[in-house]
Amino acid sequence: MTHNKKNTDFKNLHVYQLSAELADLIWDIVREWDTFAKNTIGQQIVRSADSIGANIAEGCGRGSFQDNRRFVKIARGSLNETRHWLTRAAKRQLLTEEQINQIKPIVHELAPKLNAYLNSIGSQKSDD
Template identity: 30%
Template sequence: MTVRSYRDLVVWKKGMALAASVYRLTRQLPKHEEYRISGQMIRAATSVPANIAEGHGRGTRRDYAHFVSIAKGSLAELETFLLLVAELDLAPSTATDLVLAQAEEVGRMLTALRARLVSNPPCSPEPNP
């Protein structure tokens, strides 16, 4: 499959699904958390696919790898909030466990994508005879 847009990337699609799951999870949190942890979780979650998209739109592999790294940082932030929500019993553990599993999958994909971007130099054209 040829990647013509960031929307063709499986990691972006899974990042979007993760963000949607976080939105659904935050609806289950107590109302008093709406402007506390809920907002931070949503910002971190939406930052993951947004940075994948922005990196893909950049002109160089180095820039792309940089934005993938930012996405990984946002993902780590989200995982920290999810663990805190679980620790404080702010949401059912089944819900947080599901979202954490999604986050771990996206994290593995981001790690693999960044490794490919950093290690594989772009193909150079054949020299003219």
């Protein structure tokens, strides 16, 4: 049995969908910031948020579960970096209370979902 179709269909993964939702929300928020904020925190937070989903997608396209796990770990690191930038943005009053309340539940759901996804990859058997 081959796992190729399952492994490359990243768009159907809930963890990927959450990461895309977070990245798009952050993009929409940062677009409204002034030039200085966009060029400093804005670029960093958009890159780190986009990197979460990009690494999930890249891992799914790799040939082995070991490679997939490595990219999910990178995605987890990108989520932590995004959290860092969100904290800085909030501290510097770049985020409204409403925006924080939109972002927070996604981040809180995404972190354990990434861990669960990583664990599920580790429990799968490769046919290689």
